[in-house]
Amino acid sequence: MRSAPLLSASLLVLGVLTLHAEEPPATVSVTWKEGISSPGVCVDRATWFVSVIPKAISLEGLATAKLSDANTSVEGKILHLDPDQRLCLIEVPSGLGPVRPVPFSEGAPPKPGDQAHCVSGSSACLSTVAGKDWAYRGETFTYPLLRLRVSESKTHCHAGTVLVDQQGDLLAILTCQETETEGEVYAIPAARVRKVVEDMKHHQRSGQVWVGLIFHNESSSPEILEVITDSPAADAGLQKGDVIISMNGTEIRSLSDLVESIHNLPAGEAAKVRLIRGLEEKEVELVPEFSAITAASR
Numbered sequence: 001m002r003s004a005p006l007l008s009a010s011l012l013v014l015g016v017l018t019l020h021a022e023e024p025p026a027t028v029s030v031t032w033k034e035g036i037s038s039p040g041v042c043v044d045r046a047t048w049f050v051s052v053i054p055k056a057i058s059l060e061g062l063a064t065a066k067l068s069d070a071n072t073s074v075e076g077k078i079l080h081l082d083p084d085q086r087l088c089l090i091e092v093p094s095g096l097g098p099v100r101p102v103p104f105s106e107g108a109p110p111k112p113g114d115q116a117h118c119v120s121g122s123s124a125c126l127s128t129v130a131g132k133d134w135a136y137r138g139e140t141f142t143y144p145l146l147r148l149r150v151s152e153s154k155t156h157c158h159a160g161t162v163l164v165d166q167q168g169d170l171l172a173i174l175t176c177q178e179t180e181t182e183g184e185v186y187a188i189p190a191a192r193v194r195k196v197v198e199d200m201k202h203h204q205r206s207g208q209v210w211v212g213l214i215f216h217n218e219s220s221s222p223e224i225l226e227v228i229t230d231s232p233a234a235d236a237g238l239q240k241g242d243v244i245i246s247m248n249g250t251e252i253r254s255l256s257d258l259v260e261s262i263h264n265l266p267a268g269e270a271a272k273v274r275l276i277r278g279l280e281e282k283e284v285e286l287v288p289e290f291s292a293i294t295a296a297s298r
Contacts, residue, residue, distance in 0.1 A: 026102045027119060027162055030076075030090065031066040032057045038160035040067060041102055043170065044197050046095035049076065051160040052188070053086040055176045069096040080196055080206050084142040085188055086159070086176060089196055102162065104194045105169040109250060110146055116171050118150055119162050126151045127163060133186075134256065136179060144260050145186040146172050147179065163187055191264040198266035209267050209288035213238065215255055222258040236286040239277065246274040247286075262288070 030040040030051045040051035049067060053059065059081065067076045067090065076090040110116070110129045117124040127150040134144045148163070163172040172187035179186070199206035212231020216223050222244045227233050244252050247261040248271050265271050270285045 026099055028096055028099075029068045030160065031068065033062070038158060039162065040090065040160055041162040041170065041173070042099045043089075043101050043104075043193065044201070045101060046099050047092050048079075048101070048197070049090045049092070050173060050193055050196070051088055051090065052173055052175055053081075053088055054159050055086075059083055059086070065090055067092055067096060069099070072096050079204075080200055082196070082206075085192075087173070087188055087193070087196065089200055102164065102168070102170045104190045105165050105167070105171050107165070107169075109191070110165075110171060110189070114165070116148075116163050116165050118148075118174065119164055124164075130184065132189075136177070136186075143192055143263055144189070144256075145175060145177065146189055147184060148172075148174075148187055149181075149184050151183070189264075195264050195266050198269060202269075203267060203290070205290075207267075208291045209262065209265050210291040211262055211265075211286060211288050215258070217255070219255065222252055222255045232286055232288050236273070236284045238273070238275070238284060238286070242275045242277050244273060244275050245281070246272075248272055 026042040028040045028049060029037050030049070031037045032053065034057070036054050036056055038051050038054050040049040042049050053062070062081065063078055065076050065078065066073055074092045074094065074096065076092040078088050079091050080089040082088070112129055112131050114129040116127045116129065118127050127148050129146060130149050131147045132144050133147055134141055159174055159176045161174040162170060163174065165171045170190045170193065172189050173193060175186045175188055177186040178184070196206045210232070212228035212233040213224055214226040214228070216225050224238060224240055224242045226240060227238050244258055246252055247258070250261060252258050252261065265288045267288055267290045270287050272283060273286050274281065274283050
């Protein structure tokens, strides 16, 4: 198996999210070769934007894209490209106007029934989280995707469209994948985007991390079967038989929850892990490392 918000909850009126008139939206248009465009959103700093590359665009030799707001167009360099999810981080030489990065959602992971908004330019449509999938109709995803039901999918929901929570924080970014249900789309969770951003800030590359743990595949709980010697898990003091119950404050209920949380850990950033050892509850800090095989950054 495999962070001042631009949008605010006070701006939600009758299910429609409106932007401050004096602040430009943190979304831009990203134009790829062949003139095909997708939305992009500013994250972490005024010169960094993330988007999802449309399926019609070949990834071979792709290194730049043009980013545009209402007044300016600039050439951006692709710093990182994930070929599986077609998620990319783009840097421009200067900010497109006084753009404010959209902060990452710091609350609990999205769950079915949570409401959010798909934001396209200065307009938005209502969306509801329907679930989270590791696979769909025979296709297995490298990382789990949020499944969403949106009110205006054909108008707003394109690859790269930003999804914000009720506080206006980044919740997810829409992908190229769709389901066969009308108005239902998939999105990359914000935790995955944050990992790419943090990795690139500190290491100038991003990829899968390694912690050195082996688990009981058939157990209903994430119980450690083995801790690999000289691994990050061994350095953290994790032991065989420990059951992990939370990571960085996120509740872990199953092995798939744990796998997802580990996938989203930025390399070299300490994660607080709560566990049950015997009859006691303990907390340790786990510092993941890049795995020996990681996806190349551009």
